[in-house]
Amino acid sequence: MFDIQEIRSQFTILNREVNGKPLVYLDNAATSQKPDSVLKIWNEYYTQLNANVHRGIHTLSQLATEEMELSRRKIQKFINAEHDFEVIFTKGTTEGLNLIAYILTQKLKKDDEIIISYLEHHSNIVPWQLLCERTGAKLRVIPIDENGILQLDYLDEFLSEKTKIVSVNQVSNALGIVNPIEEIIAKTREKSDAYIVIDGAQSAPHFEIDVQKMDCDFFVFSGHKMYAPMGTGILYGKQSILEELPPFHGGGEMIATCSFDGTTYAGLPFKYEAGTPNVGGNIALGAAVDFIEKTGRQNIQNHENALLEYAQRQLLELENIKIYGEKAKRTGVVSFNLEGTGISSDVGMILDKMGIAVRTGHHCTQPIMDFFNIAGTVRASFAVYNTFEEIDLLVEGVKKAQRMLS
Known part of the structure; x- marks a missing residue:
């Protein structure tokens, strides 16, 4: 009931x-409000488990690590990722999109093309503009009609061997319009080898997400819009792609070995999780998933x-x-x-x-x-x-x- x-x-x-x-x-x-169950888990981390993760042999560190990795597995199931290490903790959708735009820099050259739509949040516009400035690539924008509906005939026209990235939201934050993601992905796969990025900030809270069925290369969303604390989010990326691409931030946690002669990088997901994460928030994000699934x-x-x-x-x-x-x-x-x-x-x-x-x-x-x-x-x-x-x-x-x- x-x-x-x-x-x-x-x-x-x-x-x-x-x-x-x-x-x-x-x-x-x-941003959504947070249920008491999520706030309880967040508070329990800081009052019962507060320790850094993955780095300590002492009890609190081990327990905090177990809880954060359990949260990762909950999110894997929530979006139906094939592997838990394809789930990268971020600060939110904006950081996820900027991360993707940065690590794809080496894949673009002058006059390559990036396709987005008129319905995008600034966080799915500006990172691509910055990527164009770095590489000389060009931005192409799918227009909308008077009802805010994407005119996908233009996508057919835009797609070519020059297309390297297609990045669109699944749901418009401004209008609530649900975009035909399946059709967009199918058209892109048919006509190009472009990376497909889906902004799921406004879809993850509202309906079921299946990244394998969707067949996107990247999917990003924020925790704070789906009953979790602010400063939490997820970047999903296909294993083969994430393993090939370079890191985003350098520092602790993301290294395998480090010396003055050079550094080698850790495997997934840690390659993209430099520094101390938002441990309490990430654990509480798992609790928000529990709330959604229970409801x-x-x-x-x-x-x-x-x-x-x-x-x-x-x-x-x-x-x-x-x-x-x-x-x-x-x-x-x-x-x-x-x-x-x-x-x-x-x-x-x-x-x-x-x-x-x-x-x-x-x-x-x-x-x-x-x-x-x-x-x-x-x-x-x-x-x-x-x-x-x-x-x-x-x-x-x-x-x-x-x-x-x-």
Whole structure:
């Protein structure tokens, strides 16, 4: 049974008030709240196990190592990676994408091409621009239509022997649009030998991920958007590719031998995990996976899709509401503006006074905003603990904003 009240009872922060009103937290695409079970594991690490990993023979170090490696195996299963050493701990999606862009530098030369899309977060744009600056490669961008849907005819046109990297998100953080990843990967495999990178920051929290079935070369996501602490994330890479490519950071943990005459590198995953990791956060990320699995990924997906459908239906009953990506397949996000009634931040501030947390602005996706000729949107984004009653409060808040700003 899916019991929303039982789920909400696991999130202590949902009991607090903001501006004298019960908290309605609808900013989950930015970061999700953390269940008590995850916070308990994080706290237990620092109060019971605090030690560095992989380096000590003493008991605490051994126990901390066991717990972090157990978390790695949980994540391997969560994304269905073939090997646990294909799972690299990072600080989050942004670091994962920058890592990939850096280690692929040697694979590109002048006039090679990198394909991304108009729907990307800045973290899936800027690292590739920097790679182009380093190598002389060129960036090509799949456009969108008025509904925010990728125009894949352009992908067919762009793909060639010059294509070395295709990097797209599975779900748009700004609009919630679910991209046809399977089709994109199939087209790429048919026409080029490009590395395929998938940004899963907004998909991993919402539905099942299978990197082997997907057949991507890299998959990145953040822990803090899926009920885990901030500063945690995962880079998945195929074994054969990660073994061939160079390290990202140099330092402790990532070496096999080190001397002034030269250094040899450790095997996977440690080759890409230089320095002391976020041990407590990484262990808590495994606990977040446990929470998701216990709740049921299909339950989460069904509930969030129902919330999205209800929110869109209720908002469209109001006058002068523009929902971006309204006709596209979406998950977890409704991104909208009040037409003719001011900027998105004004709406956000009014909602905040009512205890309702939404995100306003460009959502680190300025090209999308430029396409729609707007400065930003109001973005309400959902998690498993949100309710239909909270959406009713959101709609009432939007009505109040309309009255105040008209």
